[in-house]
Amino acid sequence: MSEILVSGKQFHLRNARISYVFELVGDGIPAHVYLGRRLESLNSPVSQLFCGAQDEDYFHNTLALEKLPQEYPTFGHGDLRHGALDIEDAFGGNVLDLSYVFHEIVSGKPALPGLPASFDQQGESKTLSLVLADQKLGLTVTLLYTIFNDCDVIARSVSVKNDGTAAVRLNRVMSASIDFEDSDYSLITLSGAWARERSIDCRKLVCGIQGADSARGASSAQRSPFMALTRKGTDEDCGEAVGFALVYSGNFSATCEVCMYGMTRAQIGINDYQFSWLLNPGECFQTPEAVIAYSWEGLSGMSRAFHTLVSAHIVRGAFAHARRPLLLNNWEATTFNFDEEKLLKIARRGKEAGLEMFVLDDGWFGHRDDDHTSLGDWTENPRKLPTGLKGLSEKIHAMGLKFGLWFEPEMVSKDSDLYRAHPDWCLHQKDRTRTEGRFQLTLDMSRADVCEYVENAVASVLSRAEIDYVKWDMNRDMSPVGSALLPKERQRETAHRYMLGLYGVMERLTARFPKVLFESCASGGNRFDLGMMYYMPQAWCSDNTDAGSRCLIQYGTSLVFPQSTMGAHVSHAPNYQTGHITPLKTRADVAMCGTYGYELDLNTMSEEEFAQTIQDVKYVKAHRDTLLYGNLHRLSSPFETDLTAWMVVGQGEAVVTAIRMYARPNALTQRLRLKGLQEKADYLVEELNLCLSGAELMRYGLPLDFPAGDYQSLRFTLKKL
Ligand code: DGJ
Numbered sequence: 001m002s003e004i005l006v007s008g009k010q011f012h013l014r015n016a017r018i019s020y021v022f023e024l025v026g027d028g029i030p031a032h033v034y035l036g037r038r039l040e041s042l043n044s045p046v047s048q049l050f051c052g053a054q055d056e057d058y059f060h061n062t063l064a065l066e067k068l069p070q071e072y073p074t075f076g077h078g079d080l081r082h083g084a085l086d087i088e089d090a091f092g093g094n095v096l097d098l099s100y101v102f103h104e105i106v107s108g109k110p111a112l113p114g115l116p117a118s119f120d121q122q123g124e125s126k127t128l129s130l131v132l133a134d135q136k137l138g139l140t141v142t143l144l145y146t147i148f149n150d151c152d153v154i155a156r157s158v159s160v161k162n163d164g165t166a167a168v169r170l171n172r173v174m175s176a177s178i179d180f181e182d183s184d185y186s187l188i189t190l191s192g193a194w195a196r197e198r199s200i201d202c203r204k205l206v207c208g209i210q211g212a213d214s215a216r217g218a219s220s221a222q223r224s225p226f227m228a229l230t231r232k233g234t235d236e237d238c239g240e241a242v243g244f245a246l247v248y249s250g251n252f253s254a255t256c257e258v259c260m261y262g263m264t265r266a267q268i269g270i271n272d273y274q275f276s277w278l279l280n281p282g283e284c285f286q287t288p289e290a291v292i293a294y295s296w297e298g299l300s301g302m303s304r305a306f307h308t309l310v311s312a313h314i315v316r317g318a319f320a321h322a323r324r325p326l327l328l329n330n331w332e333a334t335t336f337n338f339d340e341e342k343l344l345k346i347a348r349r350g351k352e353a354g355l356e357m358f359v360l361d362d363g364w365f366g367h368r369d370d371d372h373t374s375l376g377d378w379t380e381n382p383r384k385l386p387t388g389l390k391g392l393s394e395k396i397h398a399m400g401l402k403f404g405l406w407f408e409p410e411m412v413s414k415d416s417d418l419y420r421a422h423p424d425w426c427l428h429q430k431d432r433t434r435t436e437g438r439f440q441l442t443l444d445m446s447r448a449d450v451c452e453y454v455e456n457a458v459a460s461v462l463s464r465a466e467i468d469y470v471k472w473d474m475n476r477d478m479s480p481v482g483s484a485l486l487p488k489e490r491q492r493e494t495a496h497r498y499m500l501g502l503y504g505v506m507e508r509l510t511a512r513f514p515k516v517l518f519e520s521c522a523s524g525g526n527r528f529d530l531g532m533m534y535y536m537p538q539a540w541c542s543d544n545t546d547a548g549s550r551c552l553i554q555y556g557t558s559l560v561f562p563q564s565t566m567g568a569h570v571s572h573a574p575n576y577q578t579g580h581i582t583p584l585k586t587r588a589d590v591a592m593c594g595t596y597g598y599e600l601d602l603n604t605m606s607e608e609e610f611a612q613t614i615q616d617v618k619y620v621k622a623h624r625d626t627l628l629y630g631n632l633h634r635l636s637s638p639f640e641t642d643l644t645a646w647m648v649v650g651q652g653e654a655v656v657t658a659i660r661m662y663a664r665p666n667a668l669t670q671r672l673r674l675k676g677l678q679e680k681a682d683y684l685v686e687e688l689n690l691c692l693s694g695a696e697l698m699r700y701g702l703p704l705d706f707p708a709g710d711y712q713s714l715r716f717t718l719k720k721l
Pocket of ligand 1: 361523
């Protein structure tokens with residue numbers, strides 16, 4: 001069981017596998033002591049390192065704070081590294097002396113007001129509230145720590161309350177900060193761009209500040225709200241790794257500051273660039289939640305911890321553990337050029353292939369025949385849909401398919417009735433050009449009236465047709481950022497208030513329509529984060545559906561996210577984004593490691609391809625629980641070799657996938673060693689008709705006899721005997 005032990009000034013959070021320890025020093029400053037494998041006890045007070053530390057004022061009267069590993073550092077008393085909290089008081093001062101006031105320990109995991117956050121329905125986790133205060137300012141800072149029972153994760157967040165008499169400006173409020181005693185780490189981040197999301201970057205820590213951030217208004221495709229620190233020699237299966245991720249979808253920073261003494265300060269939270277928040281007396285600011293995974297079993301251990309967290313403590317609702325419908329989306333088949341007849345023809349063929357849901361993508365509303373118009377006007381285009389969404393959804397349902405629909409609710413086109421009626425409803429700054437992205441502007445979700453409009457517009461469509469699934473898209477970053485309703489001293493709150501508004505809308509819509517499966521999307525994977533996952537169990541990984549590119553994208557994504565969250569579809573070859581021609585089998589094999597579907601008109605397939613598609617769909621149905629919810633093991637990284645390989649291990653079976661990018665003449669057959677099997681159990685490898693023990697499969701491996709040609713894949717199905 002997870003527990004939180006308090007002995008004297010020491011706080012020890014632990015579960016069966018990990019421990020997190022800090023203690024109070026001086027006049028009650030929380031000093032970081034340990035994050036690692038479980039300890040029974042730790043009798044080595046940090047203050048012993050400092051002679052004079054017994055004196056309550058020692059840390060404020062000397063420059064010793066700079067040498068103290070801390071839990072939530074501030075600025076102003078000798079610690080010249082970046083603090084976790086940076087304020088400006090009524091006199092322009094920035095000194096903050098936070099010291100212990102009291103603490104509370106409860107079972108379970110409290111929700112965070114207005115924000116997505118991990119939860120614990122079983123109540124097996126323990127949560128500590130550590131209340132600190134700056135008595136002079138009357139600022140109360142509560143550090144919340146949760147230790148989970150079933151995954152090696154600590155959740156942290158912070159609330160700042162102004163109990164004083166004057167307003168305080170918050171310029172920086174990190175969700176978590178940890179000082180590690182040395183800097184002998186490598187830093188892993190996930191970076192990329194549209195169509196190249198979440199590439200694994202790894203470099204050795206150096207002196208100074210390094211990390212990942214976004215100031216784009218979305219968590220972004222450019223850099224994910226995640227970083228990991230790994231020890232020298234850490235690989236996929238061995239060695240220490242500490243992963244940090246943020247349960248948030250907006251601007252963030254995740255940084256490591258290596259100081260002159262070689263210590264590493266790791267911090268994650270809302271990006272302080274272009275951010276500030278005015279806190280009037282009586283007001284409280286809540287940060288998003290940071291989740292920190294510790295593993296001594298390499299990156300796979302870190303990913304296991306995150307995957308369990310996501311499945312058990314982030315994703316909610318009826319679909320959290322349910323089978324997801326195998327879908328057919330018309331976007332790459334038609335883009336904006338469709339009518340009801342064309343859609344029904346595509347859907348009918350999908351049904352013949354065994355698919356379970358038809359999704360109508362962009363272009364069904366207003367007079368949207370291209371991307372220049374109509375966002376915000378969420379009424380059907382009668383020319384394309386003469387019987388409306390109601391009629392279309394009924395016809396699709398009559399075929400025995402579910403019906404899904406695309407929205408981009410946070411956006412407005414200049415050419416729309418909504419914009420003509422409410423030109424001040426978009427993010428903008430007075431007398432400045434309203435920069436368009438994909439010919440659209442971003443609605444100002446920091447405003448209650450805009451949120452109400454968005455919620456009602458989506459709800460009205462969901463109520464008047466039979467809609468089982470919503471693809472919630474968002475296709476541009478925020479720029480310029482500003483709100484017509486906020487006073488000048490609060491303009492820099494806009495981006496965070498936007499997220500709060502958006503989360504509020506999502507909370508209400510998902511509660512009002514609990515049977516609807518929501519998939520988040522943002523130009524593909526521009527907002528693939530734990531915040532979105534709290535409302536929407538799956539997310540479109542990338543607009544790049546090329547199987548070769550997807551190997552990299554899905555492999556990188558899997559560092560944090562399980563396959564049940566990754567939207568992955570088979571699309572046309574040559575691929576629209578890369579021009580690559582990949583075999584249909586490879587496209588299907590890659591998409592199977594995600595929420596499976598198709599992005600093409602199956603009517604355009606040859607009979608042979610269609611027959612294969614029927615077989616692929618049958619295969620996914622037969623193994624869907626394993627493919628979706630089995631434990632994912634990465635076997636070979638496309639970031640390091642030409643071979644991508646992973647496997648998922650479920651109840652009594654496993655599916656192994658290997659993709660080789662380029663054919664190599666005159667090469668020996670490679671062997672692939674498997675993972676996650678039971679050593680002593682026997683397994684039938686169906687495709688090879690071979691019976692091997694878990695030990696043989698994991699130590700000796702399977703031969704990879706790829707067919708000739710580039711982008712070939714192999715799939716093996718293992719049945720436990
Ligand atoms: C971007 C999405 O990622 C695509 O899948 C598609 O829905 C388009 N938007 C539609 O505009």
